[in-house]
Amino acid sequence: MALLQIAEPGQSPDPHKRKLAVGIDLGTTNSLVATVRSGESVTLPDEQGRHTLPSVVRYQASALPEVGYEAHARAVEDPHNTIQSVKRLMGRGIADVRKLGEQLPYHFERTDEGMPYLVTAAGSKSPVEVSADILRTLQRRAELSLGGELTGAVITVPAYFDDAQRQATKDAATLAGLKVLRLLSEPTAAAVAYGLDQSAEGVIAVYDLGGGTFDISILRLSKGVFEVLATGGDSALGGDDLDLALANWLIGELGLGQDLSAAEARYLTEQSRSIKERLTDASQVEVELSVAGAHKTLTVTRDTFGELIKQHVAHTIRACRRALKDAGVSADEVKDVVLVGGSTRVPQVREAVAQFFGRPPHIDIDPDRVVALGAALQADVLAGNKPDSDMLLLDVIPLSLGLETMGGLVEKLVHRNTAIPVAKAQEFTTFQDGQTAMAIHVLQGERELVDDCRSLARFVLRGIPPMAAGAAKIRVSFQVDADGLLSVAAQELSTGVQSSIQVKPSYGLSDGEIERMLKDSYSYAQEDLAMRNLREQQVEADRLLQSLEQAIAADGTELLAAAERERLEASMRELRSLRAGSDYKAIEAGVKALAQASDEFAARRMDAGIQRALRGHSVDEIEEGR
Amino acid sequence: MDIKQNYFEFYGLPEAYDLDLGQLADRHLELQKQLHPDRFAHLSDQERRLSAQYTAYLNEGYATLRSPLLRAQYLLKQRGIDTHNESSASIDPMFLMQQMELRERVEEAPSHADPDSELAALDQEVVAAMSEQQAAFRRAIGGTSEAELEAAAAAVRKMQFLDKLSREIERLEDELY
Numbered sequence: 001m002a003l004l005q006i007a008e009p010g011q012s013p014d015p016h017k018r019k020l021a022v023g024i025d026l027g028t029t030n031s032l033v034a035t036v037r038s039g040e041s042v043t044l045p046d047e048q049g050r051h052t053l054p055s056v057v058r059y060q061a062s063a064l065p066e067v068g069y070e071a072h073a074r075a076v077e078d079p080h081n082t083i084q085s086v087k088r089l090m091g092r093g094i095a096d097v098r099k100l101g102e103q104l105p106y107h108f109e110r111t112d113e114g115m116p117y118l119v120t121a122a123g124s125k126s127p128v129e130v131s132a133d134i135l136r137t138l139q140r141r142a143e144l145s146l147g148g149e150l151t152g153a154v155i156t157v158p159a160y161f162d163d164a165q166r167q168a169t170k171d172a173a174t175l176a177g178l179k180v181l182r183l184l185s186e187p188t189a190a191a192v193a194y195g196l197d198q199s200a201e202g203v204i205a206v207y208d209l210g211g212g213t214f215d216i217s218i219l220r221l222s223k224g225v226f227e228v229l230a231t232g233g234d235s236a237l238g239g240d241d242l243d244l245a246l247a248n249w250l251i252g253e254l255g256l257g258q259d260l261s262a263a264e265a266r267y268l269t270e271q272s273r274s275i276k277e278r279l280t281d282a283s284q285v286e287v288e289l290s291v292a293g294a295h296k297t298l299t300v301t302r303d304t305f306g307e308l309i310k311q312h313v314a315h316t317i318r319a320c321r322r323a324l325k326d327a328g329v330s331a332d333e334v335k336d337v338v339l340v341g342g343s344t345r346v347p348q349v350r351e352a353v354a355q356f357f358g359r360p361p362h363i364d365i366d367p368d369r370v371v372a373l374g375a376a377l378q379a380d381v382l383a384g385n386k387p388d389s390d391m392l393l394l395d396v397i398p399l400s401l402g403l404e405t406m407g408g409l410v411e412k413l414v415h416r417n418t419a420i421p422v423a424k425a426q427e428f429t430t431f432q433d434g435q436t437a438m439a440i441h442v443l444q445g446e447r448e449l450v451d452d453c454r455s456l457a458r459f460v461l462r463g464i465p466p467m468a469a470g471a472a473k474i475r476v477s478f479q480v481d482a483d484g485l486l487s488v489a490a491q492e493l494s495t496g497v498q499s500s501i502q503v504k505p506s507y508g509l510s511d512g513e514i515e516r517m518l519k520d521s522y523s524y525a526q527e528d529l530a531m532r533n534l535r536e537q538q539v540e541a542d543r544l545l546q547s548l549e550q551a552i553a554a555d556g557t558e559l560l561a562a563a564e565r566e567r568l569e570a571s572m573r574e575l576r577s578l579r580a581g582s583d584y585k586a587i588e589a590g591v592k593a594l595a596q597a598s599d600e601f602a603a604r605r606m607d608a609g610i611q612r613a614l615r616g617h618s619v620d621e622i623e624e625g626r
Numbered sequence: 627m628d629i630k631q632n633y634f635e636f637y638g639l640p641e642a643y644d645l646d647l648g649q650l651a652d653r654h655l656e657l658q659k660q661l662h663p664d665r666f667a668h669l670s671d672q673e674r675r676l677s678a679q680y681t682a683y684l685n686e687g688y689a690t691l692r693s694p695l696l697r698a699q700y701l702l703k704q705r706g707i708d709t710h711n712e713s714s715a716s717i718d719p720m721f722l723m724q725q726m727e728l729r730e731r732v733e734e735a736p737s738h739a740d741p742d743s744e745l746a747a748l749d750q751e752v753v754a755a756m757s758e759q760q761a762a763f764r765r766a767i768g769g770t771s772e773a774e775l776e777a778a779a780a781a782v783r784k785m786q787f788l789d790k791l792s793r794e795i796e797r798l799e800d801e802l803y
Contacts, residue, residue, distance in 0.1 A: 019668075181667050225655050322800065384668035392659055418689065421663060423682040446800070481678055482663045544670040595672040602673050606680055609660035614638040614653065
């Protein structure tokens, strides 16, 4: 989907050219984009020199959306069209959004299930589209600043984001025309920014309290490998909740009822945010408030605020305790504690974390920027700019994945904190004689009852041959990739019949919807779809040819017989001539054919890699034995 | 190399219950450095797909060998006994009695005067019983006779019971938070 750099026809892309890759922190309150420049990770400012971009989008009837500071400035005046904290709506159903219990000023389309569409002056917008508008702004900023098209981006997500929230984030990138090199957990990104600076080894804890999400991750650092041992958190708890707690207190002190207008409610949460921020340095703050007919000067002390947010802070510490237990380490084994996210500036939060882990946390890198800086370091590696880098980030799945079984119970197939990528399969059988279809309901969460877990998708497996109850064998397999994204397949085994299944994401966009939005999207308005398809296939062909050339140069003599090599090179010549033409379907077929022809070679190279890894070890041991 | 091969061979380690976990972890990281999809992020779809398959296998192997229960189940499976998926097997009645008593105490723990300490105490008992069964398994799996194999399977079945109990304790601890 992404638009990549293309060399002039007939010119092969220069493999030595540095690829433009960025790290993007798509935050609840603010977003940032960073890149590696002369070996150093830096955040990129806009034309006015501002590094952060408020994650706020304002839609207008007959103009392009405003994104960032100008949108934020209109938030109180135009609350219905100005979307803030959209990250909290990502991958959520309308019912979840209502359960968030927030005074959301937006008008939602009247639907009882599925995605919450926001009604704006520019039409209905899904949270994915709003996020895509933020991503586009960052992409433009990066391309202007770096002087070229981006090869790809690492986009960070809260470690505790479930599959639907991750998928929604990836869809937003697709809509914005960005190639996602990896969805990276925010705490892991922060650990990378710290780890590479200080060449740390050992167990570290990353406590990340952002605008709308909370994460705790326990990682082990060893020789450039960042291994997540366990992760925990709450993807619906953040600075917004601290503001809301204070706003509710203000409402009480002002003697106001709950029937405030959207603009009044937003005025109070904005005031609360400002009071909270001032309380970081001041022990008390005096504010003059004028809202809904009430005028009053109030004094808020740090202690009062601490009391109001006590429950929330205690909740985060409980999550820390559980993450340590899941990781199998004790608090005193944790060598370093890193704080991430603007909300960790709140003194009560800092104190609670320091007390729980028994050591002062690190705050040397700006907690607002550290995630983007770490993401940029990984983007640089993934784009292929640092072939000798030893850095590797190993992640886990934050929440268990399972299927609905009889009686509304959940059977877990993949447990939380399992290392990813992971593949698991389980067999199920039919409940009734002659049953020819089976409903498969995929869920994520820790609870035993379906109703207490998040519904990810529903499938119907059809075409099961009629048999006695319990005779059919249906194998359901789950695959989770390195981004933490799940794909599910089901197959009837006893007859060998493979039935296809259709995915209906519970709260996501279908591929069809994404395709439609892409076509509608203004960034493609002038662009011919066929042209875009052609460019995509050319990129894929170039990538395959280039990687095969490198592979043959490295291992061709050792791993390929002369005849095999001849066949492979013939297939490459074939693709090169198709690549020169303009038939994207022919190129697509050529890519597929070459991929097939080189499958065996790729597998042999992987095996050679395994042998090398093990051989390296036995050499060490022989030397140690001496 | 066949992806379906034995996990022990995949990691280049001797097939035995006693395992150097430090060595296993080191080899795991070395193999991850070779095989992880991030190593192939800028390469072709086909290489990324293969790498994801290998890494999933690697992660499964690592999880299996690292866990005392899964490792024991795996060693038995290699010898033709699948204790994980069997529907019924006879278990020592004495052991079952003890289990029922323990289970009752676990179920009542949330209404105990001090549920945290009660659950911690129960957890300790389960851990102790678990290491007893692990020792029994270690003795039996070294042998080659039918009786020794059966003794090893009996120990694993008991470990499975204890594992369920320890998960139940964990669940109740989670609910207390």
